Amino acid sequence: MGTLSLAEIQEKLLDGSLTCRKIVDTYLSRIEASKHLNAYVEVYTEEVIRQADILDGKIKNKRTELGRLFGCVFSVKDMIVLENHGVTAGSRILEGFKSRFTATCLQRMLDEDAIVIGRTNCDEFGMGSANLHSHYGSVGNAVDPERVSGGSSGGAAVSVQAGTCLVALGTDTGGSVRQPAAMTGTFGFKPTYGMVSRYGLIAYASSFDQLGVIAGRAEDVDRVMDVVSSVDPHDGTMLQRGLYGSQLTEKKETYRLAWFPEAVESDGIDDEVRDRFSSFRAYLSRQGHTVEPVGFDLLDYLVPCYYILTTAEASSNLSRYDGVRYGYRSKEAKNINDLYVMSRSEGFGSEVKKRIMLGSFVLSEGYYDAYFSKAQKVRTLVRNRLQEIFGGFDFIVLPTSPVAAWKKSDKADNPLSEYMADIYTVLASLAGMPAISVPSGNNSGGLPLGIQLIAPAGSDKKLVGFCKDITDWHNI
Ligand code: GLN
16 A cells, blocks of 8 residues: 555555555554654544545446545645644644644545545744754654655655655645655645635745645655645735646656756765766657756855745744733733743744744844845745746756755754755755756665756646656666
């Protein structure tokens, strides 16, 4: 079952050789067996079994009424809300909070008969690249639990890596589904900004946040995207046209791909990542595609620009957690001012506090022009430059991460090096363009590596379609 695609699972469910109950029993026992990885914050055991039995009844009796995702068991990141269920964004500040509604993307999955198995661990409010900043502790990589899972959707990626569900819903602000996907040998897709409703996604940086999908197969990413990308009046930033299911998918024999020599010449990139990336380019050329180097001189500005803008947005988004309206409230406070200060001081972790401070600083009167508005201009430059490149190319290829999963203790005293690990993923986020991480085999230490492909806005389906054909490129 571990390697079956959704289409194969559905075929078996229809011919009676598999039942939903059998599927969820298997997943639940794998969750139990992989508990030490700490991928889940909560498992919906009873509800999952009940849903599986209902679906089995439906399959037996009325096959025609089945939703498009029947048999798809998925996990959901602890930043996507489900009615009457707890959700905390990996933070103490949302302790005890229950959502009164369901996120649109999650509802669309349920409406199509998918079953949600539990909520997965993540960096607090999505802030991190290693899942080391969660109130619930770190998530271990299934290949080596002493190593990180990537972040911030580390639990989501490991939930797929450890075979505890078919698909995981995560969120991606600057690489949070692509980077953990690379570190766990799975596919991680971030759509064009506005392709999926953000209603019910806990906000980190609203002009960057998008739902992301992690799966073992590109075709399953495609199936899920077809369902979750649909108009939602609750999200004013959603695209009204060109949604995933309506995008043209005409297949070309050969594609044109650009790559940036500057991106792989820097010191920070691991030799094996560089080698794998060059084998990938050679593979693409052998397949008849055109792969050309292109100059890109904005590389050094990506990470600073991303962190200025996202911390600014986060400092504003997170001001709503005041100890009054949601979750955690300090018990010691004697007056309303203390209540705000103490609830936030006790409720937020140190990474979040650092970013709120940084964000407030770059938005402050004296520094607004020097940092925030300058970063916005750089963001426009980045988008324009990519658009210019896409005038002559279908996709841009890059490694997903400059390094493989590191030891949990490795970057603890060097937060900047954790930020720098985002260098390749923040590019598509700054530009609002779709990007996917494709599994690319393991390094000599047995750790998974990923390759990233970026497409112009609105070419999501073409990008995922291309990935379906290169799934096993590293075995050829
Ligand atoms: N690592 C990046 C950050 O910490 C990206 C996180 C994300 O995409 N949510 O901001």
